[in-house]
Amino acid sequence: MAQKPIRETQAKALIRDQWPQEYAAGKPAIRFAEIDGSTDLLALPHNHPWLTEGKVVAKVDELFGKRGKLGYVQVAETWEETKIWMEGLRKTTATVAGRCGVLEHFIVEPFVEHEEELYLAFTCERTEDVILFSRKGGMDVEEQGASIVRIPVPLGTEPELSQLQGLDTKLTATIRGLFSLFRSLDLPSVEFNPIAVNARGVYLLDCVARVDTCAAFRQRSTWGLLSIPEGFGSTRTPEELFISDLDAKSGSSLKFVLLHPQGRIWTMVAGGGASIIYADAITAQVDPKELANYGEWSGNPSTDEMEAYTGKILSLIEKNDREQALIIGGGIANFTDVARTFAGVIAALEDHAPKLKNLKIFVRRAGPNDRRGLKALQEACNRLRISCVTHGAELPMTAVVSEALSALHLTPDS
Amino acid sequence: MVSVQRMLDFDVLAGRKPSVACIVDPVSSAPQKTFFGAKEFLLPVVRTLKEARERFPQADVLINFASQRSAGAVVLEGIAREVRVIATIAEGVPESDTRQWIVEAQRSGTTLIGPATVGAVTAGAFRVGDTGGSTEHLIASKLHRAGCVGYVGKSGGMSNELYRMIAEHSSGIAEGVAIGGDRNPGSTLLSHILRYQEEPSIAMIVMTSEIGGREEEDIAKALKEKRITKPLIAWVAGTSAEHFPKDVQFGHAGAWAASSAETAQAKNQLLKKAGALVPQRFEGLPEIIAKTYEALKASGRVQDPMEPILPELPSDRRSAHVQCTISDDRGAEATYGSTPISQFIHDGSLVKTLARLWWKTDLTQEALTYLEMILVAVADHGPAVAGAHNAIVAASADKDTVSALCSGLLTIGPRFGGAVDAAARAFFDAHARGLSPQEFVDAMKEQGERIPGIGHKIRSVHNPDTRVSTLLAFAQDHFGDLPLTTYALQVERITTTKKPNLILNVDGLIGVSLVDILLPQLPKDVADGFFEAGYLNGLFALGRSVGILGHIFDQKRLKSPLYRHPQEDILYGEGTLD
Secondary structure (H helix, E strand, O other), rough: OOOOEEOOOOEEEEEEEHHHHHHHHHOOOOOOOEEEEOHHHHHHHHHHHHHOOEEEEEOOOOOOHHHHHHEEEEEEEOHHHHHHHHHHHHHOHHHHHHHEEEEOEEEEEEEEOEEEEEEEEEEOOEEEEEEEEEOOOOHHHHHHHOOOEEEEEOOOOOOOOOOOOOOOOOHHHHHHHHHHHHOOOOEEEEEEEEEEEEOOOOEEOOEEEEEEHHHHHHHHOOOOOOOOOOOOOOOOHHHHHHHHHHHHOOOOOOEEEEEEOOEEEEEEEOOOHHHHHHHHHHHHHHHHHHHHHHEEEEEOOOHHHHHHHHHHHHHHHHHHOOOOOEHHHHHHOOOOOOHHHHHHHHHHHHHHHOOOOOOEEEEEOEEOHHHHHHHHHHHHHHHHHOEEEOOOOOOOHHHHHHHHHHOOOOOOOO | OHHHHHHHHHHHOOOOOOOOOOOEEEOOOOOOOEEEEEEEEEEEEEEEEEHHHHHHOOOEEEEEOOOOOOOHHHHHHHOOOOOOOEEOOOOOOOHHHHHHHHHHHHHHEEEOOOOOOOOEEOOEEEOOOOOOOHHHHHHHHHOOOOOEEEEEEOOHHHHHHHHHHHHHHHHOOOEEEEEOOOOOOOOOOHHHHHHHHHHHOOEEEEEEEEEEOOOOOOHHHHHHHOOOOOOEEEEOOOHHHOOOOOOOOOOOOOOOOOOHHOOHHHHHHHHHHHEEEOOHHHHHHHHHHHHHHHHHHOOOOOOOOOOOOOOOOOOOOOOOOOOOEEOOOOOOOOOOOOOEHHHHHOOOOHHHHHHHHOOOOOOOHHHHHHHHHHHHOOOOOOOOOOHHHHHHHHHOOOOOHHHHHHHHHHOEEEEEOOOOHHHHHHHHHHHHHHOOOOHHHHHHHHHHOOOOOOOEEEEEEEEOOOOHHHHHHHHHHOOOHHHHHHHHHHHHHHHHOOOOOOOOOHHHHHHHHHHHHHHHHOOOHHHHHHHHHOHHHHHHHHHHHHHHHHHHHHHHOOOOOOOOOHHOOOOOOOOOOO
8 A cells, every 4th residue: 555645524523633732822723625426415504603603615525636727616696506506516527637536525614815926845755854944825836936944854843944935933833734734634735725814813724635555554543444435536436345355354465456447458466566457568559448457466465365256347347238358467476375376266266167268368467386276277277268378487477468459450540 | 504505615615614603593592504505503592682793793794684674683683783684584674664674774884785675695705695596506506616706686586587698698797786675675776886896896787677757867967977987888678667558566666667768768778878788678688798798708807707616515414313412422432512521520520510501601619509408408308299199199009110100200380399490580580570578579560470489388588498598698698799699588578568468589599699690600592592491490409309209118127018098088969067
């Protein structure tokens, strides 16, 4: 796992609930209503009476930026007006930056009168954290140019904010508090654009944060148990959810992303690095729409795990009527036992063989016990009457891709 | 540990001595059975890195197999203990942890490899963990002898594939490192490339990278500034990412593009412009490697290496089922340890033999005398105690001597004679934790537990146990400082004010005094499991066997009839009052 973005509502709730006591004076005013697919809009003012007490701002909260320009931000005089706006958008399909998804999540906040808008972001470099600050909030960071102040904060030291002259102490405390949360909550990047300040307080008008999912085990009391959303347009299929669950329970790695269910080339590649190279080799030679999935397994998974993993992929292959190829690829394993992992592949093939009408399997894999594993797989496929060719390290790693493509009569693009 | 065995197999192939000095395992210090070639040997296992550093100062590489959650503590301790190279295998280490390691390692000059990697290899010299895979592939990838190519990449799995590719198209690698697939790996690609640039045995460099991160900008800069002048063949994988209809997190945590500058296409182009040799596709790498190598050969800069004769690794290795480290009966004369048995016979000392067979060492004369005094003190305590009584019952049932002895010995346990180790440990732990005698007494009371080694059924301050006073007097006269014994006596002073029979009993005194006297004289591997092995209870059992046998012989001579316990001495059911 790795860095993942969280919703604005999730980020703001974290800031509100985890605010460090020592910077109490700088705590921003955070008040919002969260709307998801099941929220009853009529009942919402009951829990959030302020909704009906003045102007409100509503935004789509779906992990994509530039919402203002896309028309997904609305400032309204009344809650009724906002409600109508949201009802018009709720559960509609939208295409943003080429990704198609459903608009389900919204955030509604009280409108804040203010004069000044600031930009503030924290990011991680290799050996230092970085504070980015500008008095020209509301603009993209790329558009800020010279107005942006970059303050490196070496790890293990506290930020030196003297460069930010003329900041009132309240705002300094806010920056310190947010920075301390950025570090203590394992957030690899956070951006507030803009922050508004008025006589009454500091307001985070927008907030984009990412969490380091590797730290979930020690953030259980903060965000470790939250459901971390997928990127917009990445609603996960049942098969993806099944394998992600398998992955979460395993000490090994089992990854699967469904790209084109009607594609003709399926992959089950061992190794994080090799799986990228196989995907590159396929998309370089044929229409990328023919690549049905991205898949990766590594870290010596058990025979049972491999059986479940392979079985789920075969169930998708069965649903596709076209002639298809499954590439079981990989480099030369350091420690993953080829015979043991292939025993799981064979078990799944035995289970699914009667329904696998249009499948050809292409294997290139090496590593501990490779000859035994390759032989067993070849013999199983012969027995099950599944077309299959197996190769070890004698064949260049991605040469098996060309074999698969020519067997499907897919001609290279180039 | 399969990985350790793989490292030792590599050492045999490379024709070097075992590269692994020891295994650090916090939960066991039992030595690990391993093979070096066909020979089985015991690899030392220690519980702490501190001990490993003290005992094996020549070992300067730490291979960290700890899990994602505990890997961080191991690395920080390794840095603090000035280990030269630390390779971390675990995947999924939080980014903020790795970044902290990097900062600490810069301060100490430690080289980090990983996390999320299989490690690294110096061909013909040293293999980190599983790097290079099985023996067959090691040989095919020519890792058992040095070539002239320096390799660095992100992916652990791909490194092995690349070693093979490089071996098939050049003289093979001299050194290879997989830095790991995280966003902020412990060491950078560039740091290894610059190292290869300085290394005279390396003539050309191959690097593979992935989508995500911007390190290639630094490499391009170093190329332009001529800080890298050896041929650099490079490929950045991940060109497929732009064709995906949705966000795909590749198998490596760092493999995602935060901006257009982090795409594989952009980085390949940048490297090519800066002068690296970049193929059109990954599949073009072998050709470029071969061309570069042939050109170096033609210019006389490198030559094909001699292929060494490979030692054979036995295909079938079976661990012996039984191990023995205390005596040997194979030679002309049997030995205890390495000393011929006749020497011990000549010396005529049971405790001297005991010290060698139990603790694999020789003790000072005073310590031997003290041990003998203990054996004497515990030899017998009359017919009424559990052990003697059981033996008497068995002997009068006409059981044979050994059965009757066993029947007596079987009563030795936590309530009878077997509290010596428990007492020693309880006082030792409390003392080590820095508890004052009063705090120790209070803590035990709070837990509702009796203090082992304190209290006697009959004896008290008014009626002291002469076994205790005699042993104590000898110990105090002959051994100088007795910190744990002193501590136990301070505890006794507190407990006896509550109840006069809460004295330090004979078990307690033997326990604490032997921690003071015996423990410092024991070899490290023996001392390690001092409390778990049950040495002190063993002493009691040995001494008491003398008395139990005495009772058995006594009964046999007396021809005692079968013992039957009198009915009036048994409370049947719940008792009746009429």
